[in-house]
Amino acid sequence: MNLLFRIVYRGGKSGHMNLVALIDYGSGNVHSAAGALKEAARRADLTIEVTTTADPALIARADRIILPGVGHYADCAENLHARPGLVDALESAVLQDRKPFLGICVGMQLLADFGLEDGETRGLGWVHGVVSRIEPGPGHAIPHVGWNELRIPRPHPLLEGLGPEPHAYFTHSYAFSPEDPGQIAASTDYGVPFTSAVAAANIFGTQFHPEMSQRVGLQLLANFLTWKP
Numbered sequence: 001m002n003l004l005f006r007i008v009y010r011g012g013k014s015g016h017m018n019l020v021a022l023i024d025y026g027s028g029n030v031h032s033a034a035g036a037l038k039e040a041a042r043r044a045d046l047t048i049e050v051t052t053t054a055d056p057a058l059i060a061r062a063d064r065i066i067l068p069g070v071g072h073y074a075d076c077a078e079n080l081h082a083r084p085g086l087v088d089a090l091e092s093a094v095l096q097d098r099k100p101f102l103g104i105c106v107g108m109q110l111l112a113d114f115g116l117e118d119g120e121t122r123g124l125g126w127v128h129g130v131v132s133r134i135e136p137g138p139g140h141a142i143p144h145v146g147w148n149e150l151r152i153p154r155p156h157p158l159l160e161g162l163g164p165e166p167h168a169y170f171t172h173s174y175a176f177s178p179e180d181p182g183q184i185a186a187s188t189d190y191g192v193p194f195t196s197a198v199a200a201a202n203i204f205g206t207q208f209h210p211e212m213s214q215r216v217g218l219q220l221l222a223n224f225l226t227w228k229p
Helices: 030-044 056-061 073-082 086-096 214-226
Strands: 003-009 018-023 048-053 064-067 101-104 129-133 144-149 167-172 174-178 184-190 192-200 203-206
Touching (some): 030 214, 048 056, 056 086, 064 214, 073 086, 144 184, 167 214, 174 192
Parallel strands (some): 018 064, 101 203
Antiparallel strands (some): 129 174, 192 203
């Protein structure tokens, strides 16, 4: 079954238990993400079950799917494909069944066609584009670590209620450049502009870490838990 742990939070709002599959493939901080989801559900008074898993059967039953990711793009891609049936299960749930999907940091970058960290590595290809190194110029250290502003070009349900000039927490050296600029849900300036969130139908991704972004991150996660794309 490949079940690592589960968190259940029962809020005051009645209705269907919201089953969230938090994908564990050895490349993401699932514990902090699960804790943030529980807190987001508490604040929004929602009932959820968060299950960390790489089991295709659980993914098929889930209402929502989150793919975290930290570290090296090629390592994350290799770990993802090394789990038997995982990529097929994700593609069936997200691309065919159109379940709400959230990719976080490298989990968002894996949506691209290719990543260029230490060579060229194929991604999932769900959102066409390439992940390449940030080249911000003098005065901006790489990796980019810390808080920075999200610039939101157009409304999106996951970005509602973030407040004026929302800031989120980043830690990365590479950024995703979507082929279609209309899929850029938020951008951030770090000497040069880079994509800090992408959106395509039922797919959303953040370069920043919602689980580390305090109020802004918890609001985004609460939005995700009620999102009906």
